[in-house]
Amino acid sequence: MNAVWSYLVAIAVWPGLLFAAPLGWLELWFMRKLVARLQGRQGPPFFQPFFDVMKLLGKETVIPRGVSRGIFLALPLVSVAAVTAALAIVPLPGNPVPSLPGDVVLLLYLMEVPVLCEVLAGYVSRSIYGQVAAMREAILSLAYNLPFLVAIIAMAQVAGSFQMRALQEVPYGLVHLLAAVTFLLALPARMKLNPFSIANAEHEIIADSHIEYSGPPLALFKLSHAIEVVLLTELFAVVFIPATPWPLVNLVVYLVAGILVLGGVTLLATTTARLRLTQAFRFYWVWGGLASAITMAATLVR
Amino acid sequence: MNLIERVIAISRRRSPWICRLNAGSCNGCDIEITPLLSPRYDAEQLGIELHGTPKHADIVLISGTLTLRSRQAILDIYDQVPNPKAVVALGSCPSSGNVFAGSPLVLSCSLDTVVPVDVWVPGCPPRPQAILDGIARAAKLLEDGATKSQLAKSRLAGSQPESRCGRPS
Ligand code: SF4
Numbered sequence: 084m085n086a087v088w089s090y091l092v093a094i095a096v097w098p099g100l101l102f103a104a105p106l107g108w109l110e111l112w113f114m115r116k117l118v119a120r121l122q123g124r125q126g127p128p129f130f131q132p133f134f135d136v137m138k139l140l141g142k143e144t145v146i147p148r149g150v151s152r153g154i155f156l157a158l159p160l161v162s163v164a165a166v167t168a169a170l171a172i173v174p175l176p177g178n179p180v181p182s183l184p185g186d187v188v189l190l191l192y193l194m195e196v197p198v199l200c201e202v203l204a205g206y207v208s209r210s211i212y213g214q215v216a217a218m219r220e221a222i223l224s225l226a227y228n229l230p231f232l233v234a235i236i237a238m239a240q241v242a243g244s245f246q247m248r249a250l251q252e253v254p255y256g257l258v259h260l261l262a263a264v265t266f267l268l269a270l271p272a273r274m275k276l277n278p279f280s281i282a283n284a285e286h287e288i289i290a291d292s293h294i295e296y297s298g299p300p301l302a303l304f305k306l307s308h309a310i311e312v313v314l315l316t317e318l319f320a321v322v323f324i325p326a327t328p329w330p331l332v333n334l335v336v337y338l339v340a341g342i343l344v345l346g347g348v349t350l351l352a353t354t355t356a357r358l359r360l361t362q363a364f365r366f367y368w369v370w371g372g373l374a375s376a377i378t379m380a381a382t383l384v385r
Numbered sequence: 386m387n388l389i390e391r392v393i394a395i396s397r398r399r400s401p402w403i404c405r406l407n408a409g410s411c412n413g414c415d416i417e418i419t420p421l422l423s424p425r426y427d428a429e430q431l432g433i434e435l436h437g438t439p440k441h442a443d444i445v446l447i448s449g450t451l452t453l454r455s456r457q458a459i460l461d462i463y464d465q466v467p468n469p470k471a472v473v474a475l476g477s478c479p480s481s482g483n484v485f486a487g488s489p490l491v492l493s494c495s496l497d498t499v500v501p502v503d504v505w506v507p508g509c510p511p512r513p514q515a516i517l518d519g520i521a522r523a524a525k526l527l528e529d530g531a532t533k534s535q536l537a538k539s540r541l542a543g544s545q546p547e548s549r550c551g552r553p554s
Contacts, residue, residue, distance in 0.1 A: 115429070123424040131432055134399040138443070141393035143467040145440060212438075289437035297440040297467040 089179035093171035098178055098317070100310075103170050106338075107309025108132035110316065113342065114349045121353045132309065139302035147209055147295050154207055158200045159296070159303035165196035166310045173314065173321055174247045175337065176330035182248040187239055190247065191232065194314070197307055198224050201282075204304070205292030216292040219360055220282035223272055226367035227279070231269035233375035234262040238322055240382045247321070255325045258381045263323040265374040270348055272363065273315055277352035279363050316341030397443065397469065398528035400432040401520060404442030404466070408459055409491075410449025413510040414476040418446065420513045433520060439465040444523050446516075447500075448475035450485045451492040456499060463500045471503045471523040471532040472496075476510050483509060501533035 093099055111132040119126025146155055171180055172190045183189075198220065205217025235250075241258050242249040253259070272279035275291070283291030293304050320337035327333055358366070407415055421428040422435060436442050439462045447459065463472070477483040479496035486493055496502050503526055506519035526532045530539070 119427070119429060124427040125430045126427075127429050127432060128399070131400065134396040134432060137393055137396035138400040141390075141397065142443075142469070145465065145467045285437060290441065294438050295440055301441065 093180040094167055098175045099167050099171050103310045103313045107313045110312050111309055117349045118353050136302045136305055140299050142298040144298035158204045159300045162197045162200035162307040163303050165193045166307050169193035170314045176334045185245045186247050187245040201292050208295035210295050212288045213292050213294045215288050216282050226364045227269045227272035230265045230371035230375050234266035237262045237378045237382050250322050261378040261381050265378050268371050276348050278355040278358050281360050316344050394528045398524045401443050401524040402434045402436050403444045403446055404436050404439050406445055406447045408447055408449045408455040409452040414448035417510045417513055426513050442466050444471045446473050446475050450478040450482055452490050459499055469535045471527055472500055473504045473519045473523050474502045475506050503532045
C-alpha cells in the first residue's frame with residue numbers, strides 16, 4: 084500500500100470519518116444520557132445524535148443578508164476536514180499512516196483549526212450574539228491552551244521527540260500522571276462543557292457562534308464537534324494510558340478510557356454552574372499555569 | 386422515495402427542535418413549556434430540544450394574543466425558520482384573542498391569517514401533556530411532508546395564505 088492510499092484510508096475509514104462519526108455520536112449520546120439520568124430524566128434515544136445530523140442535512144440553508152457566501156459555507160467544511168485529518172495522525176492501533184517526525188506539531192495545529200473556524204463563524208455571521216460567542220471562544224482558547232499545550236509538550240520533552248509514536252513509547256512515570264492531570268484540566272473547556280461553557284451559553288447569548296447557521300452547514304459543525312470529542316478522548320488515551328504489546332487489547336483499553344474520561348467531565352458538567360469569562364480565565368492562568376509549571380519541572384528533574 | 390429521503394423523513398419526526406415565540410402572551414402558555422424540559426415530562430425522550438434561535442428550529446411554538454406590534458415580528462421570525470417547518474399555536478389566544486379580544490391593540494383575527502398553522506393546542510393555558518402531544522403531531526406532519534408550508538411548496542394546497550390581517554385597508 085503506498086503512502087497516498089494509506090492517508091486516504093486513514094482519513095476516510097480508520098480512524099477517520101467512517102469510524103469517528105458513529106463513535107462520536109455514541110459518545111455524544113452517552114454524555115446526554117448521563118446528564119439526563121443524573122437529573123432524574125430518561126434522556127434521549129440511542130440514535131438521537133444521528134437523527135439530529137440527518138435532519139439538519141435535509142433542511143434548507145438560510146444565509147443571512149450581507150454575509151459572504153463562500154466563507155460562510157467553507158468554514159464548517161474546513162472544520163470537519165481539520166479534525167478528521169488530526170484524528171488520522173493519532174496512532175491508534177492499526178492506523179495505516181506512517182509516523183512522521185514532528186507530527187505532534189501538526190496535530191496540535193490541526194486541533195486549533197476548528198476553534199479558529201468557530202471564532203470566524205461567529206464574526207462572519209453579522210449576528211451580535213454570534214460575535215459575543217466568537218469573542219468568548221477566542222479569549223477562552225487563550226486560557227485553556229496553556230495547560231493543554233504544556234501537557235503534550237511536556238510529554239514530547241520526556242520523549243525527546245515530537246513524534247506521536249515516540250510519545251506513546253515513553254516509559255511510564257511521574258510525568259505521565261502530572262501531564263494527564265494538566266490535560267484533564269483543559270478538557271472541559273476544550274469540549275465546551277459546563278463550568279467553562281461560556282462560549283455556548285444558551286441562556287445568555289442564545290446559542291454558540293453557529294447561531295446564524297442552519298441546515299447542512301450546521302450539521303457539519305455538529306459532526307465536527309462529535310469527531311472533536313473522539314479526537315480529544317482518544318488523544319488522552321493514546322498519550323497517557325500505558326500501551327500493552329497487543330493492539331486489540333490496546334484498542335479496547337483506549338475506547339474504555341475515552342468513555343471513562345467523558346463520564347468524568349460530564350459528571351463535572353452536571354454538578355457545576357457556568358463561570359464568568361474572567362473567572363475561567365483566571366482559573367486557567369493560575370491553576371492551569373501552576374499545573375503546567377509543576378509538569379514542566381517534573382520533566383527536568385526526572 | 387429512496388433510502389436517504391426516508392431516513393431524513395424519519396429524522397424529522399425523531400428530532401424536532403422547537404423555538405418559542407411570544408406574540409403577546411400573558412406568559413401562562415410560556416410557563417407551561419418549561420415543565421416539558423423537567424424530569425416529569427422530559428421532552429428530550431422525543432428528541433425535542435428547545436433552541437433560542439429560529440434558524441435552528443423546525444417547529445415554532447407561537448403563544449399569546451396577536452397584537453398590532455407583534456404581527457410583523459411573527460412574519461419576520463417565521464421567514465427565518467429554514468424549511469421544512471411547522472407552526473404550533475399554543476393556547477386559546479392565537480386562535481381567537483381569548484379574553485383580550487376586542488381590546489384596542491389586539492388583532493381580532495386568528496393566527497391562521499398571518500402564518501399557516503399546523504397544529505392548534507387549545508387551553509388557557511394548555512397542559513404540558515397537550516403541548517407535548519401538539520409537538521409530536523407537528524413532528525409527524527413534518528415526517529409525512531404534510532405541514533401547510535411543505536404542502537404549499539409542493540403546490541398541493543395552493544399558495545400560502547395572504548396575510549391581510551391587521552393591515553390598514
Ligand atoms: S391562552 Fe391563556 S394562558 Fe395562554 S397566553 Fe392566552 S391568556 Fe395566557
